Amino acid sequence: MKKILIPALSLTVICLVTALLLSSVNVLTASRIAQNLEQAERQAMEEVFGEGISYSDISDPPAGIKRIFEVKKNGSLAGYSVSVSPNGFGGNIDMVIGVAPDGSIIGVAITSLSETPGLGSRVAEPEYLDKYDGLSGKLVLNSDVDAISGATISSRSVLTGVNSALDALRRKGCIEYRK
Secondary structure, three states: OHHHHHHHHHHHHHHHHHHHHHHHHHHHHHHHHHHHHHHHHHHHHHHHHOOOEEEEEEOOOOOOEEEEEEEEEOOEEEEEEEEEOOEOOOOEOEEEEEEOOOOOEEEEEEEEOOOOOOOHHHHHOHHHHHHHOOOOOOOOEOOOEOOOOOOHHHHHHHHHHHHHHHHHHHHOOOOOOOO
């Protein structure tokens, strides 16, 4: 009985101490992680809309959407910034989609991804993301935007994120449906 009880208690104590340490580190770093994510989002918005923007959070985003911002430049509406995080091949692809008031895409910026280097990670390259500029409506892979060879899942994930952003803005009444 001692041969089973002592190792079981030892493992239980080790697990409890490890869990306590991990939760403590999580509490200590949570605010810093949130600040870094906010900064990455802000930089992505500036990448899409340019410098000198101001933005305000549009409350109550639809399911599947992290945040929606109304973006202004020089006091007038420049468009909307939508933060989404669709599932890719290697995990979530965090991205910001800039949409003009007329419903066309201004730009797409990837803030973080865990896709395969050299394959899926190519969806973050400007040459690929620029293909979305000016598009609107419900987009279709290999019709409106070509997939990257060998990275179809990652390409489809970016497309899903863009379509989710456009759909969310339509549901919120910010833009009208266009094709």
